[in-house]
Amino acid sequence: MNLTDNTTAACNEVSRAALRLQVYLAHAGVASRRACEGLISSGRVSVNGNVVTVLGTRVLPTDDIRLDGIALQIETKFHYLVLNKPPMYICSSSDPQGRSLAKDLLPMPRERLYNVGRLDYRSSGLIIFTNDGDFAAKVSHPSAKIKKEYLVEATGPIPDTMIAEFEKGLEIEGVFYRSTEIERLGRKSIRVVLIEGKNREIRRVFSHFHLHPSKLHRIRIGPVVLGSLGVGESRALTEEEKEILLQRRT
Structure with missing residues (x-):
């Protein structure tokens, strides 16, 4: 089927x-x-x-x-979209502070769309939107073990100790954080892959080492890559991408 x-x-x-x-x-x-x-x-x-x-x-x-x-009525036509979110857009259906909403960058189908997972206000890059509740629940559940890949630039030099500890795993205020993959790209930049995606995980690890990400950009969610999608642009997920996400092959 x-x-x-x-x-x-x-x-x-x-x-x-x-x-x-x-x-x-x-x-x-x-x-x-x-x-x-x-x-x-x-x-x-x-x-x-x-x-x-x-x-x-x-x-x-x-x-x-x-x-x-x-x-409200149950949707009968489902949509699955990928957005390249710019920084300073919030992933929410509304915002009491009046900040710009990521969903407002999407085409305007009749059906409601909401984000699967989150990118915080200052972060940018790949995020998925849908109106399919079953799809969202399966893809966002930790048991799916879907890899998410980020490019991160810091305000200062990133020490080797941070990279080593993030790769090995470290506890911060009672929460355990560990990257699946981590690679130094430059004196102030890394590529990092996460599976669990705990709330603000990368920012909390950086803060623990007295650093601040000046840029946090997600480039991949499982089989879905940002590629050449422009800032603020969106596209439909392919059938193959949806199938792989649902099959939890990362």
């Missing part, structure tokens, strides 16, 4: 079954399941006119489900 068949089967199954509310929201293209849990907990979601804050609440596609008063 190919990806199209899987997608059609999933849509048919979703149309018949009761779903956890956060799963329904993800299938409606609102955000990733984890982000949807936050929306529910904050009281922004209602079911049949009643605000629901309990995670795991079961709903049917026939229920009246709303986010901030706006009715």
